[in-house]
Amino acid sequence: MDKKEPNHINQTNGFNRRHVIIGAILAGASAIAYTRQPEVEMPVMGAKIFHELVPRKFGDWTPLSQGDVVLPPPDALRDRLYDNLVTRVYEKPGTPPVMLLLAYNNEQDGVLQVHRPEICYPVGGFQLSETRKIGIAVAGRSIPANIFTAKSPRRTEQVIYFTRLGDAFPRSWSEQRISVMRANLAGDIPDGMMMRVSVLGIDQQEAMTILTEFTREFIEASPHQLQKLLVG
Missing domain, CATH: 1.20.5 (Single alpha-helices involved in coiled-coils or other helix-helix interfaces)
Structure with missing residues (x-):
């Protein structure tokens, strides 16, 4: 033993x-x-501060009432999806009014992401044309963007928008998810911004000229802090 x-x-x-x-x-x-673990890159921005950054007047453009701007569809995550949401309508002599929507969230983690217009317009009863890829010239660079036509029984709307997630400008839902995953793997949780502009009652080619010029003027007239949120 x-x-x-x-x-x-x-x-x-x-x-x-x-x-x-x-x-x-x-x-x-x-x-x-x-x-x-991924870390949030940008702090939360107060709604009042964000609203004050948005130009009330720039160039020959002046604000109107909000009008009939199509908002993203409400859901249980609406308050978390959008830290900041601004809608305005601008007019300029001899030009149809332009509707603007800015949606910003400081945290895009793969679960909470900004709605893309191709989702919210059909929910509002619109039928969409094929989405085309375009570039918007701003400050010597080309911002990747999309354009499509949205039709309902009561109106036809030409829409241009772009989204920025961190350093990326994804043009589709799949690109958006990939951008978030890449940032997460690099240890970051990127912020997300969408700028959407639209106009009623004209064809797409005429609308593209008006909306791309409006977008360029708006961004270049914005304070530096908003410019960084829009185009990085």
């Missing part, structure tokens, strides 16, 4: 050592995972 006891002690010690080693490995893995 005395000869077997050391073997039993050695087995027990070996068993304990294995547990200590496994525990250390798991603790190290947990520490690494914790340190690599």
Whole structure:
């Protein structure tokens, strides 16, 4: 019996050592995972501050009442999806009024993401044309954007919009999700901004000229803080 006891002690010690080693490995893995958790890049911006950043007048454009701007569909996450949501209508002599929507959230984590217009317009009863890719020239660069026509029984609306997520300008829902995942893998939770402009009663080609020029003037007339939110 005395000869077997050391073997039993050695087995027990070996068993304990294995547990200590496994525990250390798991603790190290947990520490690494914790340190690599994505972090929010941008702080939350107060609604009042955001509204004050949006130009009331720029160039020959002056604001009207909000009008019939199509808002994103309400849902249970609406308040979390949009830290900031601004809708305005601007007019300019000799030009149809332009409807503007800005939607901003400081945290795009793959679950909470800005609605794309291709989702909210059909919910509002519109039929959409094929979405076309365009570029908007702003301050010596081309911003990737989309244009489509939305039709309902009572109106036809030409729509241009772009979204910025961190450093990316995704043009589709799949690109948007990929942009968020890439940022998360790099350790960041990007912010998200959508700028949407639209006009009623004209064809798409004429609308594209008006809306791209409006967008350029609006961004260039915006204060630096809003410019960064719009185009990075």
